[in-house]
Amino acid sequence: MLLFPPSWHPSQPYLSLPSLTAFLRQQGVHDVVQRDLNIELLDILLTKKTCSEFYQKIIGALRRMDNSWGTPRRSASANWQEKYQALAHASEVIPAIIDKIEPAKNTLRSEGFYNLERYMESVHIINESLSLMSALYYPSSLTALSNDMRYSVYSSQEIFRALGDEEENIFLNLYKDHILSSIIDFPPDLLGISITSTSQIIPGLTLAKLLRDRNKEIYITIGGSVFTKLIENLKKIDSMFSVVDSFIVFEGEHALLRLVEQVDGKRDFRKVPNLVYRENNITRINEPFYAEDLNALPTPDFDGLPLKLYHAPESVLPVQTSRGCYYRKCAFCNLHLDHRNFRLRRTELLMEDIRTLSHKYHTPYFFFTDESVPMNQLREISQNLLESRQNIKWMAGVRFENALDSDLLGKMAKSGCQKLVFGLESYNQRVLDLMKKGIKTDVVKNILNACLEAGISFHLYIIIGFPTETGKEAQETLDFVLTKEYLASTGFSCLPSLFGMEKDSPVTHNPEKYGLRSLMAPGSEDLGLGYFYEVDQGMSPEEAERMYHYVIRQLSEKLCPFPYNYSLPDGLLYLTHKAGI
Incomplete structure (x- = not known):
């Protein structure tokens, strides 16, 4: 199992x-x-029955807390009072939301998904109801996307507690x-x-x-x-x-x-x-570590997974054209810890994967989940899809490469490409060079303009606070992302992340080169995946965090997160539906 x-x-x-x-x-x-x-647990939680059970438990917990109100240590505890307030709030709001939970879930599985107002309302109801139910376990909280506890997942002692x-x-x-x-x-x-x-x-x-x-x-x-x-x-x-x-x-x-x-x-x-x-x-x-021959592997098998339970009216199935990253030079990245080397799956096998999955699971929607699909692979995939006349709608993660020109993008669009996912990280050339991204800002701009001309949407990932980055340089990236033409284009999305010093990334091997005064592994984190650090130049970690939240606010004001930022697969469905494909 x-x-x-x-x-x-x-x-x-x-x-x-x-x-x-x-x-x-x-x-x-x-x-x-x-x-x-x-998805099994979400389906159970998002029912009137389960919510009613949580509501009764919340009422019972409040009664017990009321009965212990006179206990000095408990009533004086800030955590005790916060939990009481969370439970009281949940007890007040759940009755108003309980009948909306199942309709919200079902909306996302039906044509109502494509009504943006209903989509946003349904997502809000689902997350609100999960948050209310999880008040029973305060300070832990639950949403459709994540769970949060006061216990650090980087400490084995805290995990076991x-x-x-x-x-x-x-x-x-x-x-x-x-x-x-x-x-x-x-x-x-x-x-x-x-x-x-x-x-x-x-x-x-x-x-x-x-x-x-x-x-x-x-x-x-x-x-x-x-x-x-x-x-x-x-x-x-x-x-x-x-x-x-x-x-x-x-x-x-x-x-x-x-x-x-x-x-x-x-x-x-x-x-x-x-x-x-x-x-x-x-x-x-057991070493040496074994790397799979991608061309000997079968088509993924989704039999047994409850595809009808997912929160979408149609399945967007993940497929891989490769494993690993063909570039492997980015200074902030430790993806080499996931895969020992880069390997491609032959295009004819990939085409068979797509044909089999599309027919078996009755969907034309696919997301190539590679870190970055190589240019030659994109060219071959597009050509094969055009020649076979498969009505496939797809999206993929790619790098900003010179070869990603108007001709290739045009062929990709004709083959069914709806959106591309780019790791931009920064629009400042000095920062890009220090990151070893291997891309130029003029190439970035040309490719994105060519995407607009070809009718291909795009998603941009950016990083705030890479060592030595200044606030002015981060603003430069934000200004570029907020280009009017991008904001006006259908399906545009952007997700910023705050720089984190990841374990075994190239930055950690040569900290002086990146203006780092010190790297510190948190003493209590025996399962730590990163480091604290101090800088000699650029934004401090605290300044970077403030800039990150500023970027989030600016993007939120000018770029609706639903559906394209909330879920890339949801965005693919929206793009094809808007186009009437």
Whole structure:
């Protein structure tokens, strides 16, 4: 059984489980069950029945707090009072929203999705209702996209405190009430949990611990990019292996197949590539790490995932044309920790993937999830789609390359390309050069203008606060993003992020070059993915954070976040619907 835990965007399925499921089934492991617990739990929570149950529990919690009001230590506690206020607010608002929850969810699964006013209202109702229900676990909070707890996901000690906290870990009771029995009654010999985002760490490990406490015979492994970045940390944290048996790092297809064989056989885990596990009280890491041959992998298999439950009227399916990044030079990036090298899938196999998935799951919508699709691959994909006359609508992540000219963009548009996702990061040439982005501002402008001419929308990612960046340089980027022509174009979106010093990024290898006075790993974070830092020039981290919030405000005033900033797949559906395609 393969599980994808909360929290993740509810619009579409993630690619990890369908890729693993397809490979295992291809190799003769047919009894594979894949489940997206994120969308399963959201579907359960977003009902009148569940909301009513939460409401009754909130009323009960308020009564108990009222009865203990005279207890000096409790009533004087700021956290106690804040929780009381959160519960009181929820008790007042839930009755007004409870009948709107299911209609909001159903709107996003129907043609009402394409009515922008109804779309925005539905998203608001869903997030508001989840926030109100999670008041029961204050200060923890839950939205459709994320969960937030006071426990740091970068500290194993805090994670383990969260795993047993009945008062604040909302997932404990959700799993017990709605998920556990369906796994325990199954039960799997091998359970794999995919953790690809830090927001999934506590929910994923909570589930693992609950299962371990109830059935020690189930072999539990965790895969995904988060723990791939933490291989060295896992060597030093024995406690992590008290709730799981192993971690699969880097790519998982052959690793999972070999693990299935060993769990079912002699349990010689030395034969499982990419495995991190404990043996004789020693943490072992099976190297060299195995990289998959993309041309030997089957088409992803989404069978078993509840495609009708996602918050969209049609499926936008993720596919990969490559793994890794072909550029690999950006100074702020540590994606090399996710994939050992760059590999392409042959275009004819990719075309077969698209044909198979489009026919099987009745959708023309695809998102190429590569870090950046190479130019030659874009050219071949477009040519093949045109020649085969497939009515496919697609979007992809790309780099600003000179080869992305009007001719190529025109061919891409004719083949069904609706939108491109760019990592701009900055529009200041000095900052771009220091980042080692390998792009020029004039090329950026020419490409985006060519996109407008071709009728292709675009999304821009920008970074605020890269070391030595000044406020004036950040403003330069903001001014460019707010170009009138871009704001007026259908589907334009932009998402800023605050610079974070990521573990093992090139910046950390040569801090003096980037005007850094010091790098500091937080002492309590034994699962840390980054560093604190001090600068000798440019904006300080505090100044960068203020500029980041200013950029957010400016973008919010001039660029509606719905639907294009809220969800790239949702935006793809909107683009094609607006065009009447």
